[in-house]
Amino acid sequence: MTENAAPNNIEQDTMQNGVVVVEMVHLRKSFEDNHVLRDINLVLHKGENLVVLGKSGTGKSVLIKCIVGLIDCDYGSLAVFGRDISDLSDEELIETRRKIGFLFQSAALYDSMSVRENLQFPLRRQLHSIPKEKMNSLIKEALENVGLAKAIDKTPTELSGGMRKRLGLARTLILKPEIMLYDEPTTGLDPITGKEISKLILEVQHKYDTSSVIITHDMECARLTADRIVIIKDGMCEAEGSFDELRNSTDAWIRSFFE
Amino acid sequence: MEPRIKIRSITRERIEENFLASVFGKFFIEVASLASFTLRFFKEALKPPYEFNELLKQSFLVGYKSFPLVAITGFIIGLVSTIQSRPTLVKFGAVSMLPAMVAISLIREIGPVITALIFAGKVGSGIGAELASMKVTEQIDAMQVSGTNPFKFLVVTRVLAATMMLPLLAVLADALGLLGSLVGVNLNGNVSASFYFLQVFQSLRFGDLLPAIVKTFFFGFAIGLIGCYKGYYANTGTEGVGKAANSAVVFGSLLVFIIDMIAVQITSLYQY
Secondary structure, eight states: OOESSSOOOHHHHHHHHHHHHEEEEEEEETTTTTEEEEEEEEEEEEEEEEEEETTTTHHHHHHHHHHHSOOOOOOEEETTTEEEGGGOOOOHHHHHTEEEEEEOTTTTOOTTOHHHHHHHHHHHEEEEEEEOOHHHHHHHHHHHHTOOGTTTOOOOOGGGGGHHHHHHHHHHHHHHOEEEEEESSSTTTTHHHHHHHHHHHHHHHHHOOOOEEOOOOOOHHHHHHHHHEEEETTTTEEEEOOHHHHHOOOOHHHHHTTT | OOOHHHHHHHHHHHHHHHHHHHHHHHHHHHHHHHHHHHHHHHHHHHSSSSHHHHHHHHHHHGGGHHHHHHHHHHHHHHHHHHHHHHHHHHHTGGGGHHHHHHHHHIIIIIIIHHHHHHHHIIIHHHHHHHHHHHHHTTTTHHHHTOOOOOOIIIIIIHHHHHHHHHHHHHHHHHHHHHHHEEEEEEEESSSOOOHHHHHHHHHHHHHHHHHHHHHHHHHHHHHHHHHHHHHOOOOHHHHHHHHHHHHHHHHHHHHHHHHHHHHHHHHHHHHH
């Protein structure tokens, strides 16, 4: 377990833990006087599930929105697949985003579209000349992966919270991203559905060899999915380690997350 | 006592200064932000790829679905203005001028403005609420993450659809308004349709029709742009959705009157 994690040396880290797909060095982000991220140093390795914990309002969602370029950071560097996100042109940013999936807290489904159209949308935008048969088979596969094959002609408003989360996941996975960013994937769900979503995250990682950053307050989700956990406090990485290491920490504040 | 009064007076002045600075500051920030939004619209509208399918879909939603409301309103306005004008013209012995008077007022002013106001209420508020709710539920972020330019897909298509559809709706409202006027004339007399329309077209000049149509393009553009602007930059939360819809109608309608005032001034420069 590492407390007050220091900046990593990417070359050394790559040799020890595998390819680094996301690297943040001295990342800072403020909204007027609110300094949300003060000094974040973090790496995500290929095929790894990294869980980020922290109290509400500590900037966990801001962190993953920075990774996908939805929010620009104020200071520091953020490299995705070895390239600094702030140096990318609009076209390069779109190309990078194609390799990143983002499951929003609210699932962010397009309410004016059916389940089928929600899945067609990213395919049509990204793979312009995709044949109809190929598109239908990809949609079918994506829905079967999340157990929603029968809901293909429903609208998002007809789905339950768990089904909406699964559909959001299917829409994200249909483009087979290399990095998955989950923003509180089990929030608002009952324990059983939450566990199903956690298992689905693991299945996705094994099936597509994705690297994931999972923001959660759900300790069961963290226990099931995490290869490594980072705890954020006051805009900095306060502690880092495996689930068991952090749960048995000598620091009472860190242990309080697991009680 | 004197220092106390002085302190109170200074404090009040400061409050007033800050208040005015805050009000004017907000106003100029809003104007600058809208100007930047408008420039971005032109930049994105001219840059390929073009969203033709979405533009067609939005044109259908904005135009076709507004048609019944505009048609009924146009017909009623024509009918009512004929019935209301008749007694005055009878008093002056100028009842034969009724078709010409209604046609000119309807085509030059009432038709385009009433259509634009209905359009602002129905389409402007709809666009504002839709985009604001998409923002609140992170759908715009989701679109951006999936590699789509949400400004081009959501804003450009809606503004263009509003700009193209409002003139068509205004022409339809004018036509149905004239039909309503024919019905109004026949409530107190017996005038054939051919005689009525002969009188109408004899009184109208091309100079009456063209500026009226041209200004509806600007009305449509303003309504679409304000609706998108208010929705796209809405505050998060359900309150933001309501505010976006409300201010889209208020500012859209206000802009319609301002544009109309400018258009009338420009038109009168050329006509007289």
